[in-house]
Amino acid sequence: MLLERIYDEDLAQASYFIGCQAKGEAIVVDPRRDLDVYLDLATAHGMRIVAVTETHIHADYLSGTRELGAATGAQMYVSDEGGPDWTYGSDFDGAVRMKHGHRIRLGNITVEASHTPGHTPEHLSFLITDGAQADEPGFILTGDFVFVGDLGRPDLLDEAAGFIDTRFQGARDLFASLKHRFLTLPDYVQVLPAHGSGSACGKALGAIPSSTVGYERNFSWWGEYLRNDDEQGFVDELLSGQPDAHAYFGRMKMENKVGPSVIGEAPELVEYTAERLTTELAADEVIFVDTRHNSQVHAGTVERSLNIPGIDKAASYGAWVYDPLLEQRPLVLLAEDREQAEEMRDHLIRVGIDTVRGYIPSLDGLDLVKPKLVRPDELDGLEHVMLLDVRNKTEYAEGHLPGARQVSGGRVLWNLDLLPSKEAGTIVTYCQSGVRNSVAASALRRAGYDITELDGSYTAWTAAGKPTEAGTLATA
Numbered sequence: 001m002l003l004e005r006i007y008d009e010d011l012a013q014a015s016y017f018i019g020c021q022a023k024g025e026a027i028v029v030d031p032r033r034d035l036d037v038y039l040d041l042a043t044a045h046g047m048r049i050v051a052v053t054e055t056h057i058h059a060d061y062l063s064g065t066r067e068l069g070a071a072t073g074a075q076m077y078v079s080d081e082g083g084p085d086w087t088y089g090s091d092f093d094g095a096v097r098m099k100h101g102h103r104i105r106l107g108n109i110t111v112e113a114s115h116t117p118g119h120t121p122e123h124l125s126f127l128i129t130d131g132a133q134a135d136e137p138g139f140i141l142t143g144d145f146v147f148v149g150d151l152g153r154p155d156l157l158d159e160a161a162g163f164i165d166t167r168f169q170g171a172r173d174l175f176a177s178l179k180h181r182f183l184t185l186p187d188y189v190q191v192l193p194a195h196g197s198g199s200a201c202g203k204a205l206g207a208i209p210s211s212t213v214g215y216e217r218n219f220s221w222w223g224e225y226l227r228n229d230d231e232q233g234f235v236d237e238l239l240s241g242q243p244d245a246h247a248y249f250g251r252m253k254m255e256n257k258v259g260p261s262v263i264g265e266a267p268e269l270v271e272y273t274a275e276r277l278t279t280e281l282a283a284d285e286v287i288f289v290d291t292r293h294n295s296q297v298h299a300g301t302v303e304r305s306l307n308i309p310g311i312d313k314a315a316s317y318g319a320w321v322y323d324p325l326l327e328q329r330p331l332v333l334l335a336e337d338r339e340q341a342e343e344m345r346d347h348l349i350r351v352g353i354d355t356v357r358g359y360i361p362s363l364d365g366l367d368l369v370k371p372k373l374v375r376p377d378e379l380d381g382l383e384h385v386m387l388l389d390v391r392n393k394t395e396y397a398e399g400h401l402p403g404a405r406q407v408s409g410g411r412v413l414w415n416l417d418l419l420p421s422k423e424a425g426t427i428v429t430y431c432q433s434g435v436r437n438s439v440a441a442s443a444l445r446r447a448g449y450d451i452t453e454l455d456g457s458y459t460a461w462t463a464a465g466k467p468t469e470a471g472t473l474a475t476a
Contacts, residue, residue, distance in 0.1 A: 001109055001130040002026070002045060003139070005192065005209060006037050010315045010347055011061050012196050014209070016141055018128065019047045023107030027051035028074075029126060029141055030194050031064035033263065034346040035071055042072075051104055053077035053111075055143025055194060056123040057086065057256045059156050059249040061315070062352040066091065070262045077104060081115045082122030091259020098124065108132040116181050118174025119144040119152030125181070139190045140213070145174075146182055147193045148211045149220055151238060157253075159245035171235040178226055187214025244392045246410030248319035248351060255352055263354060269341050270358030272332055274365030284329070286357065287322075287446075291334045291344065294438030298453075300368035306331075307442035309435060311340070314347035317436075320410045321443035322353055330357035337361065371441065372452040374428060376464040382452065385425040388412075390440040391432055391458070399468045401430065401454075401461060409440035413447065422448045430454035430461070 002019040017038060019026035026047040028038050031054075042049050052074045054065050069076045078088045080097030088095065096102075100115035108131035116125045125145050127137035144152035154170025157163040190212055197207040217223055225234035280286045281302070288305040290297055291314075297307050308317045322331070331348075333356060335341035341359035348356060374382050387404035389396050396406040407415050409431065419427065427449055431437035434457045441451045454461065462468065 001128075001132065002047075003128070003192075004041055006041075007196070007209070008032060008061075008315075008350070010311075010313055011350060012205070013061055014192070014194050014196065015064075016192060017041050018106075018109060018111070019045060020107030020109045021045070021047075022132070024048060025050045025106040027053065027104060027106055027111060028068060029111075030054050030058070030143065031068050032350050033062055033064040033067045033260065034349060035064060035068055038068060039071070048072070049074045050106065051075050051077060051111075053098075053104070053126070055079075055125065055141065055145075056120045057088070057253060058144075059253045059256075060195075060246075061350050062252055062260045063256045064260075065095075066260055066262055069094075070264070077102075079113070079115075079122040079124045081124065082117060082120065086120065086122035086257075089258040100124075112137070114140075114181055116142070116145040116177040118154055118170050118177050120157070120170075121173070123152075127185075137185070137189060139192055140182075140185065141192050141194075142182075143194045145177060145193075146191055146216060147195060147205045148191070148208050148216075150205045151178075151222060153238075153242050155239060155242055156245050156249060159242075159249075167239055168235065171238050172231060174238065175226070175231050175234050178222065182213065183217060183226060185213045187212060187217065189213045191216060241394060243394060244408040244411060246316075246319065246408075247414035248323070248410070251323065251325060251352065260352065261354070263349065266345070266349075269338060269345065269356065271338065272358050272360040274360070277332060277360055278366060280332075286332050287327070287329045289331050289333045290442075294434050297438055297442075298371055298373060298455075300363075300370055302363070302366055303369045304446045305442060306446060307438045309439065311344050311347060314344050315350045316410075317439045318348045318353050319351040320439055321413065321446075323413070324353055324355060328355070330355045332357060333359040334363070335359040335361065371438075371445070372426075373455040374452050375455050376461045376466050379428065379454065382428065383426065384428045384452065385420045386427045388419070388427050388429045389431075389458075390429055390437055395432065397471060399458075399462075399470050401458070402467055402469050404430075409436045412440050413443050416447070419444075419449065422450070426450045426452050428452050428454055430457040433457055433459050 004017040006015045015030040024047050026049050049072045052068045076095035078095045098113045102113040104111040110129040112127040114125045126141040128139040129137045155167035157166045197205050288302045290301045290305045306321045345356040389404040389406040390409040429441050444451045
């Protein structure tokens with residue numbers, strides 16, 4: 001058996017390529033939409049991708065199940081658990097709908113669906129048996145059910161998808177799934193989750209890529225609650241201290257349920273000249289994306305541009321500042337060359353941003369403006385109507401500027417009603433070091449707000465010995 005983990009550091013997301021060498025067939029679990037990595041693996045190992053599936057209706061990225069099925073002819077498999085509210089849409093009419101116990105066979109390999117609700121009602125885990133070596137499962141792909149050292153949060157449906165108080169039933173479902181599904185497995189079974197450290201799908205995910213049932217049973221935070229059959233203690237601990245859920249999660253959940261659009265072969269990117277970009281910006285036909293670090297952006301950038309710094313977090317930050325459901329203008333990226341621009345485009349399509357038209361290799365010949373900044377020692381003398389903390393609520397609770405209001409960078413564009421009116425005056429924004437602040441500030445400026453960034457953000461504020469407050473008041 002061939003088992004490969006494909007990990008996206010941007011979204012802290014793992015997909016899996018599982019193949020039977022004897023038969024030359026493979027299945028991909030939880031794929032992303034840019035497919036080259038899976039197609040290259042299949043070619044390198046002389047395999048055909050004949051099946052594609054996913055553990056659940058994802059919220060943090062746009063699924064590549066339909067994309068891979070269309071590109072390879074692979075049979076799609078999706079969950080048919082969780083009830084009518086969690087049924088995949090008509091775009092999955094060609095998919096096999098799986099109930100608990102459904103088995104997919106590829107030569108010697110068996111992939112068995114196990115219904116493990118909690119994170120979402122329809123969630124499946126996959127038990128993998130390598131028939132050439134054993135007659136019992138040796139691996140479990142747990143999706144967003146069990147992570148290394150943590151569990152999938154059950155509150156995302158409330159936080160990002162508009163549901164009300166589903167977190168409590170979800171937490172109880174997780175307890176039952178652990179008790180009746182996960183902990184009934186032998187200790188040696190290897191645990192392969194869909195996310196790692198940095199994902200917003202849990203609050204304390206480990207950085208180690210895999211674990212075992214026995215290790216999680218004995219050393220995870222939740223193990224003691226299961227040993228004592230303490231469901232209420234488990235629920236209380238699970239629901240406390242969860243990080244902010246990015247607002248784009250709601251869009252991902254909706255699109256993944258209905259069926260993400262199939263891109264097919266992406267069009268060739270246009271290399272822009274300064275003259276062409278200036279003309280199209282003046283006509284409001286495109287949006288410019290400055291991909292540099294905030295320290296460079298502060299030295300001068302294109303007016304009303306969005307700041308999505310670098311490729312490494314392009315999907316995460318891109319989804320903070322650009323909603324394709326509301327914004328149809330195509331994007332032009334600052335990129336050294338076509339290869340870099342294509343790589344960044346690949347990251348953006350992972351969150352459903354399919355509108356990258358082109359790139360420009362430098363800012364030469366473009367009119368630039370400097371974003372407004374204020375140093376910590378100047379803040380008292382600056383007239384402003386709001387201090388806005390765009391960090392997570394857990395960071396805010398540990399310490400923030402006196403009087404600041406918290407709306408995380410991944411939610412602020414969807415919560416403009418919490419801000420003063422655009423005509424009210426200056427809003428001063430900050431994060432921890434300035435990176436996230438620059439991203440959020442660029443989006444708010446584009447939306448028409450008068451934004452001044454706190455230079456150096458919270459780190460500079462505390463380094464200057466300025467006063468802080470702790471606690472969760474004045475949060476959103």
